[in-house]
Amino acid sequence: MAVTERELVLQAQKGDQEAFEQLVLASQDRVYTLCLRMTGDREDALDLAQETFLNAWRGLPSFQGNSSFATWVYRLASNACIDFLRRRKRRQQGESSHSLDDEETPLPEPVDPRGTPEEELERRELRRAVERGLQALPERHRQVLVMRELSGLSYQEIAAVLELDLGTVKSRIARARLALKKILIQEGNFFAPSPSKKAEETKRR
Amino acid sequence: MLSCEEAWVQMSQALDGLLSAQEQAELEEHLAHCPECSSDYQALVRMEEALGDLGETPAPPELSARVMARIRAEAGTRRKARRPIPLWRGGRRWQSLAGLAACALLCVGLYYGAGLGGTERDTVTELPEAVQTQPETSADLPESAPEEPEGDPAGADRPAPAQAPASEPEQEPVRSVPEEASPASPNSDVSTSGESGQAVSPAAEGTRDLPEPAEADAGEPETAPPEGGETPAPAVQSAPPEGLGAGSDQALAEEPEEAAAAGETAGDQEGAMVSAAAVPPWGSGTALVLEELPEQVQGLLPAQENWTQEEDGTRWCTVTAEELKAVQAALEAAGIDTALPELPWSEPCAVVLLPEETPQQDSENP
Numbered sequence: 001m002a003v004t005e006r007e008l009v010l011q012a013q014k015g016d017q018e019a020f021e022q023l024v025l026a027s028q029d030r031v032y033t034l035c036l037r038m039t040g041d042r043e044d045a046l047d048l049a050q051e052t053f054l055n056a057w058r059g060l061p062s063f064q065g066n067s068s069f070a071t072w073v074y075r076l077a078s079n080a081c082i083d084f085l086r087r088r089k090r091r092q093q094g095e096s097s098h099s100l101d102d103e104e105t106p107l108p109e110p111v112d113p114r115g116t117p118e119e120e121l122e123r124r125e126l127r128r129a130v131e132r133g134l135q136a137l138p139e140r141h142r143q144v145l146v147m148r149e150l151s152g153l154s155y156q157e158i159a160a161v162l163e164l165d166l167g168t169v170k171s172r173i174a175r176a177r178l179a180l181k182k183i184l185i186q187e188g189n190f191f192a193p194s195p196s197k198k199a200e201e202t203k204r205r
Numbered sequence: 206m207l208s209c210e211e212a213w214v215q216m217s218q219a220l221d222g223l224l225s226a227q228e229q230a231e232l233e234e235h236l237a238h239c240p241e242c243s244s245d246y247q248a249l250v251r252m253e254e255a256l257g258d259l260g261e262t263p264a265p266p267e268l269s270a271r272v273m274a275r276i277r278a279e280a281g282t283r284r285k286a287r288r289p290i291p292l293w294r295g296g297r298r299w300q301s302l303a304g305l306a307a308c309a310l311l312c313v314g315l316y317y318g319a320g321l322g323g324t325e326r327d328t329v330t331e332l333p334e335a336v337q338t339q340p341e342t343s344a345d346l347p348e349s350a351p352e353e354p355e356g357d358p359a360g361a362d363r364p365a366p367a368q369a370p371a372s373e374p375e376q377e378p379v380r381s382v383p384e385e386a387s388p389a390s391p392n393s394d395v396s397t398s399g400e401s402g403q404a405v406s407p408a409a410e411g412t413r414d415l416p417e418p419a420e421a422d423a424g425e426p427e428t429a430p431p432e433g434g435e436t437p438a439p440a441v442q443s444a445p446p447e448g449l450g451a452g453s454d455q456a457l458a459e460e461p462e463e464a465a466a467a468g469e470t471a472g473d474q475e476g477a478m479v480s481a482a483a484v485p486p487w488g489s490g491t492a493l494v495l496e497e498l499p500e501q502v503q504g505l506l507p508a509q510e511n512w513t514q515e516e517d518g519t520r521w522c523t524v525t526a527e528e529l530k531a532v533q534a535a536l537e538a539a540g541i542d543t544a545l546p547e548l549p550w551s552e553p554c555a556v557v558l559l560p561e562e563t564p565q566q567d568s569e570n571p
Binding site for chain 1: 213214217218221223245248249251252253254255256257258259260261262263264265267268269271272273275276277280
C-alpha cells in the first residue's frame with residue numbers, strides 16, 4: 001500500500017526517521033541534480049544536498065504543508081545553492097576543484113541509444129556542449145533551465161518553488177534559453193549541422 | 206504581427222506546450238516569413254533535445270546515508286545528554302572498598318600536592334593500584350602525571366607525594382575512614398598544599414560508598430562534599446560519561462573536580478578517562494567511555510565481536526593513541542563531545558562501550 005507524502009510528513013514530524021528517509025529518497029535526485037548543476041562540483045553538490053535535507057529535518061516542526069514537501073525541500077535546496085554561489089563568488093574567482101568541466105565522462109550516459117555510433121557520439125558532444133553552456137549561464141537562468149529542462153518541472157511547479165508568478169517564470173525561461181543559445185553559438189559547434197545530422201534534421205523538421 | 210523578440214518568447218512557450226491555438230497560428234505565420242527566427246527555432250529544439258538528454262543525475266547513495274547518519278547521531282546525542290551513568294556496577298573485581306579509600310586519599314593528596322586547581326577535565330589518571338594493595342602504585346603515579354591536562358608543573362609534583370601514600374596503601378584507608386572529621390592528617394602526608402584537609406573528608410566518605418568510581422560527574426563525589434575542598438580530584442578520572450549527572454554518588458572524592466570539568470564538557474556523551482579506584486580491565490591508559498557507538502566511529506575501530514566483554518556487559522577494546530585521535534575527531538565532527546584530556550595520552554588507549562540497560566548505582570556500600 002502506497003503511503004502518501006502527506007502521511008510520511010506527519011510521521012516524520014513525530015520523529016519517525018524512517019519516514020523521513022522515504023521523503024529523502026523520493027526527492028534526492030531532483031535536489032542533487034539542482035545542487036550539481038548549480039555548483040558544477042560533485043563534492044559541493046553532495047554537501048549542499050546533505051545540508052538541505054538536514055535543514056528540512058530540523059525544520060519539520062514548522063513545516064505547515066502549504067506546499068508539498070517536495071516543493072518545500074526543493075526550495076530549500078535552491079536557496080542554499082544561490083547562497084553558496086554568492087559566497088563562492090566572493091571567495092574566489094576560479095573554478096572549484098571537482099569541476100564538471102574537468103571530467104571526461106562525468107555523468108551516467110542516457111540509456112536509450114537511438115542511432116548509429118556516429119549519431120551517438122554526436123549526441124554526446126551536444127550534451128557536453130549544453131552542459132558547458134549551462135555552467136556558463138548566470139545563476140538565475142541556470143536555475144530555471146535545470147528545473148524545467150533537466151528535472152521537467154512544470155511552469156506552475158517552478159513558480160511555486162521560486163515563489164514567482166507564472167508570467168515571470170515564462171519570461172525568465174525564454175530569456176534563459178536565449179542566453180544559452182547565444183553561448184552555444186559562440187562556442188561554435190553546437191549549431192553547425194554536421195553531415196550525418198543534416199539528413200535527419202530535414203526529416204524531423 | 207509578432208516581432209522577432211516576441212516570436213522567441215512564443216517559441217519558448219511552444220516548446221512547453223503552452224500556446225493557445227491562436228498564438229500557435231501567429232507564430233507559424235511569423236516563422237514562415239522570417240528565416241532567422243526559423244533557424245532560431247531549430248536551434249531551440251536542438252538545445253531542448255540535448256538538455257532533455259542530460260536529464261537528472263541520480264543522487265549518490267552516500268547522500269541519504271550521510272543524512273540519516275547525522276540525524277541518528279543528533280537524535281542520539283540529545284537523548285543521551287545529561288544522563289548519569291554509573292560506570293561500575295557491582296561485583297567488579299578491580300574494585301574494593303579499601304582500594305577506593307586508599308585511592309581517594311591518594312588522589313586528594315596528589316591533587317593538592319600537585320597544586321591543581323581542577324578546572325578542566327583533569328582526568329587525572331588512574332589511581333595507583335595502591336588501592337588494590339599493590340605497592341606498584343607509586344609507579345603508576347608518575348605515569349599518570351603526564352596525562353593530567355593541566356599537568357605540567359603539577360605533574361611533576363605529583364609523583365612525589367604519591368610515593369608516600371603509595372607505599373602504604375593498607376594504612377591509608379584505614380586511617381582515613383574513621384577520620385572523616387580530621388581531614389588534615391592523612392592528607393598532610395601526601396599533599397603539600399593545605400586544602401587537602403577537606404578533601405580527605407570527602408574522600409573518606411566517598412570511599413565508603415565507592416564501589417563505583419563513577420561518574421563523578423561534575424565532580425561531586427557526592428559523598429565527598431566537594432564543596433569542601435571541592436576536591437580537585439587529583440588523579441582519578443572519572444569517566445564521566447554523559448551527564449555526569451548526579452548519579453555519582455559513588456564518585457570518588459577525588460573525582461569531583463575533574464569529573465566536574467569533564468562532566469560539563471561531556472554534555473552529551475562519553476567522556477573521560479577511566480577513573481581509577483582500581484585499574485580497570487583495559488588497563489590504565491587513556492580511555493574513551495561511550496554509551497553507544499555512533500556510526501561515524503564504527504569503521505575506525507575493530508569489529509565489536511572482537512571486543513572484550515565484561516560480566517556486566519561493558520565492552521572495550523584497546524587502540525593506539527593515533528586511533529583514538531581519529532575516533533575523537535570523528536565524534537567531534539558529528540558534534541559529539543568526547544571529554545578526553547589533552548595529549549599526550551597514555552597508551553594503550555581504550556574505547557569502552559557501556560552496557561545498555563539503565564544505569565544503576567551500585568549499592569555495595571557498607
